[in-house]
Amino acid sequence: MKIILSRKGFDSANGGKPSAILPDGRLIPLPIPSKNDPARFDDVAINGVQIGQMVEELTAGKIQRGDRCHLDPDLDASADRRLGWRPNLGQIKSAQGHLANQKVGVNDLFLFFGWFRHVEQTPSGWKYVPGSPDLHVIFGWLRIGRIVRLGQGELPDPLEAFALHPHLHGRDHKSNTLYLASDRLDIDGVDACGGGLFPRISDALILTDRRQAKRTLWRLPLWMMPTEAREPMSYHASADRWSLHDDECTLQTVDKGQEFVLDCKNRPEAEAWVRNLFGLVGNRRINGGDCESGGVSDAMPRRCQTQTSLTSEVKVYRYVVKVDKGFSPNPYNKFCTLACCKPLIRKNARPGDWVIGFANSSRGNSRLIYAMQVGEVLSFDEYYKNNRFKGRIDNIYCEENGVLVQKQNDYHREKDYDRDVSGRNALIARDGFWWYFGNKAPDIISAIGNGDAATKDYRTEAIKRLLFKGQNCKVSGLLGNEIGILHGYLKKNWPNGGKIGEPFDVPIRPKCS
Template sequence: MRIVFSRKGFDSSAGGCPSPIINGQPLSLPIPARKSPSPVRYIDLMGNYGSLVEDLTKGRVSQYSRCHLDPDLVSSVLPRRSGWRGALGQVGAAQAHLSNSGVGVGDLFLFWGLFRNAERRDAWTFHGPPEHRLFGWLQVGEILQLGEDGSFVAQKWPWLRDHPHVRNGWGRRNVLYIASARLHLGRSIPKLPGWGIFRRGLKLTVEGDNPSTWSVPDWLNAARGGVGMTYHKAHRWTSNGTMACARRGQEFVAEIGKREDAFSWLGRLFADTR
């Protein structure tokens, strides 16, 4: 089995600021759809997305801007058709990396991004330092090869109509990962859907350090007998349990096989959904 640590949401280059942590829960802001086709605007999303992006970017991103809602993990943000499930699209070099790494049905995406605490005063305002944090998951149930024009998929599966990758205008390497109906990770994992968001997520950043210095479990830490992950060569891992996260790349793949310590770690992580 593979775990994909998948970088998503706002950051200094996509959106220009972190996503907010509100009352302890990370809320990943979908990036602006400046080049990718998308039918959805921030103001169309149920919740505070419109005011959050305008306030936190200081007006650089408008609530009327179109957004790239991907991964699409929360049913309540838009009206949904029957059969809706979580989905993730990927294209180009990032998709080639997933394919070359053998990512397929049954593998698990863990989504992470750059976050910072925020509260609303006269407007939404950040406070405290930024950090990397896990915010959601998707276990792969199906993989759809969409190509340059994925609109045919919405005809067969109408519940996918709002997903940005189910449009015309992509490159030939355009793929959609559909979540499994249920999470299948062994007895130690709660019975959950194959996609969702964590209540608080897991803070990856070492306390008091820069966001890209992560605290990592031994099963992952290549300097302590762990499996390591793509984009991270030996010099990035330390024997004291930290890792320097690569600044390039979206999808970091770790092959865990049947390691019991990795599945125990997943059990503790998914306990955060209760």
């Protein structure tokens, strides 16, 4: 299998702005303007959002909702489709020539990425969240099932299902090619359609190295780095572009080029990495339907319900951190982890969800102890055996002869066992995705209320909806723009995230709630 990292959507030359990450985490890849293509921005819905108004507001009117656009790749199975439609991509000229030279063919996997930033909906319309980072994010996939050489007279079947595709209009060139998705993704452990959109952002989908500001510098697993036995990613053969960092590497990507091809012949780790993109947790499978549309009348075509378990709403888990001793949460050594206490949260949270801890009433309930977006969910045994987390003070449970055993530690005892293990999992947020304040906890009502006077009341009311003063925890979907406003405040003031203060309480064995 070859993996093709394919750059698509708005960029600095076409559109001039980033695509959008909504406050609920949904990814909205914006198709580039194109004067002669059939679709108009106002005609297009992506991940449940009609994009015409959004495009007009984010570009300050430079692109109008009635302007035409190049909807390619076309991946969203939730839009109305004609019978026989399936996710697809068109390519032509130099980009197609590069794919042909790299011998890209059936069963190879496109992973589409683009330039994204967080957005928020204000009283004056959609705006980019101030201080939010520029990111390269993977937003979709397509496993090649058929290649239609349009420039050589071939046509997709049924033709009417693809009649509005831009590569069937005004592109008379012998290299003109249409890639159609396979029926299934066919990656072990992932039950998904052969093409589609990732509905919401997660740590695994972000290519950009969040430890710095350039979106073109990527943080990748070590197995992607070229060696004598492993061919380099196309366009990236120069050793100067690659740097080794412990069990990871970074890559300074080229400024131009659409298709970066990685041959996985000698990279057995590739399938596990792809599974992680889909948010696979332990042995949990991701469900999805077939890849062919069942008919134009279905809002979600009956046979194309892509990765249904991924389309659930981003959840926000909120609770009061009664005792803050650096154990739960644990904000040390690059990661913020929640591996003990709070079993309801650990049992149910998934990558992309948020966990927010507020101070107790004696310290002020509107003070923020920490906020993290879940990047990984590991079983206790996976957490214990992973070298990245070895020696962490909350890493105290592992399997012995099929039974979870509590290891000797300075924090929890036998009486804590049942509550801890009922949560099943450890939640991990990697650097750049968490903010721990501890004894420097800001009062977020007053801090965020001190912003732009024109939107002070709007922002303050949104943040008040996040507050929680109860005994256990509160879980809800996003009610409005709460997370977008909170995230914008955090990124503006602490752009790299991480550990900002020390635990409120002396870090000895805590009583956890």
